[in-house]
Amino acid sequence: MAVWGKHYEIEIPKQPRPRRRTSKPLYATELGAMYCGKSEKVLKSRRLKELHGQAQLIFTSPPFPLNTKKRYGNLQGDEYVRWFARFAPLLREFLVNDGSIVIEIGNAWEPGRPVMSTTVLRALLAFLERGGLHLCQEFVWYNSARLPSPVEWVNKERIRVKDAFTRIWWMSPTERPKADNRKVLKEYSPSMKRLIETGKYNAGARPSEHHIGAESFKTNNNGAIPPNVVGADEMHSLNDLITPSSVLKAANTGSRDTYRDFCNERGASIHPARMPRALVEFFLKFLTEEGDLVLDPFGGSNTTGATAEQMGRRWVSVEAEWEYAVHSIGRFDPEALVGCDRELSIFELVETRDKDRTLFDEDWSDASISTAS
Numbered sequence: 001m002a003v004w005g006k007h008y009e010i011e012i013p014k015q016p017r018p019r020r021r022t023s024k025p026l027y028a029t030e031l032g033a034m035y036c037g038k039s040e041k042v043l044k045s046r047r048l049k050e051l052h053g054q055a056q057l058i059f060t061s062p063p064f065p066l067n068t069k070k071r072y073g074n075l076q077g078d079e080y081v082r083w084f085a086r087f088a089p090l091l092r093e094f095l096v097n098d099g100s101i102v103i104e105i106g107n108a109w110e111p112g113r114p115v116m117s118t119t120v121l122r123a124l125l126a127f128l129e130r131g132g133l134h135l136c137q138e139f140v141w142y143n144s145a146r147l148p149s150p151v152e153w154v155n156k157e158r159i160r161v162k163d164a165f166t167r168i169w170w171m172s173p174t175e176r177p178k179a180d181n182r183k184v185l186k187e188y189s190p191s192m193k194r195l196i197e198t199g200k201y202n203a204g205a206r207p208s209e210h211h212i213g214a215e216s217f218k219t220n221n222n223g224a225i226p227p228n229v230v231g232a233d234e235m236h237s238l239n240d241l242i243t244p245s246s247v248l249k250a251a252n253t254g255s256r257d258t259y260r261d262f263c264n265e266r267g268a269s270i271h272p273a274r275m276p277r278a279l280v281e282f283f284l285k286f287l288t289e290e291g292d293l294v295l296d297p298f299g300g301s302n303t304t305g306a307t308a309e310q311m312g313r314r315w316v317s318v319e320a321e322w323e324y325a326v327h328s329i330g331r332f333d334p335e336a337l338v339g340c341d342r343e344l345s346i347f348e349l350v351e352t353r354d355k356d357r358t359l360f361d362e363d364w365s366d367a368s369i370s371t372a373s
């Protein structure tokens, strides 16, 4: 595997050139392509429309209706609800018949008041309705390491507890999208392992009114079915998922965050709301197979694309902010790239920095990307 800064270097302009065409990928690999521009526009481009009816999964974390403005600026209230719901029919066009849309979104609070905003809930309901989608299941992503917030009510007045979860809505145009929980089995607990081994447990009626059959727990199903409340602790154990995936395991063994290092070494801002990679892995395993196409319309630092790449899924990501989009290239092995924007000059580091040996000289803007099946 080649490494940025050791085998290859890249020059990244601070800004995109004026009138850069957002319908051209910023960089691409054999499996996917990253676009920089507003999704509302990029997704309607001719190139992207060619992917209509092909995505098995749309997996994204949109900007939240936050009170404190992030630099990518968030809408609030009804304006946010309308903006967000308009994506539903647009995104649905990209899905295969049994495809899924999974959206991770945090809570919002009313500005200056110790009460929660219902904007997120209204936005999700409006999204379901506009897209004609079913809510297949709601997941809760619990983050125990989250800093206490909102500070005013939690730390100062001490009248609320810390807000420590985001919700994940799994939606689909069909009630039976492609899904297989056998792909996300967790390792059995020690007590369950013992039980399977010894075959000894108390069968019969339980206070919960469940009836436990004499044979129910004797079968080894190769792991436990995970719950819909997932968290940092839970996610660590995903490394030990029983589903064989040497690629995934290998990808997880390194504790270094290559994206963070890449940004730090180049003085770039690190994306403030990166998704945990384990979360993406979970849904890619659960809802897709190798070769399936995954789309992330609010790509940020492209956690989705990079995870899809490692798991052999095809991918397309779109991110509005140049700095985030362009530095997400640091997540990829430079030798996996098949092309990039002509303003990103990538060159091989030989003994002396030899800028003549650039990887991609020609403007590959019309090169076809390999995201079509």
Ligand SMILES: C[S@@+](CC[C@H](N)C(=O)[O-])C[C@H]1O[C@@H](n2cnc3c(N)ncnc32)[C@H](O)[C@@H]1O
Residues within 6 Å of the ligand: 037, 038, 039, 040, 060, 061, 062, 063, 064, 072, 271, 273, 274, 275, 276, 297, 298, 299, 300, 301, 302, 303, 304, 318, 319, 320, 321, 324
């Ligand atoms: C919550 S972040 C996504 C983070 C991402 N999942 C990651 O792991 O890095 C939402 C992203 O959406 C981007 N964004 C906001 N409006 C957008 C739009 N209209 N089109 C495309 N991207 C947009 C923001 O710049 C931000 O990077």
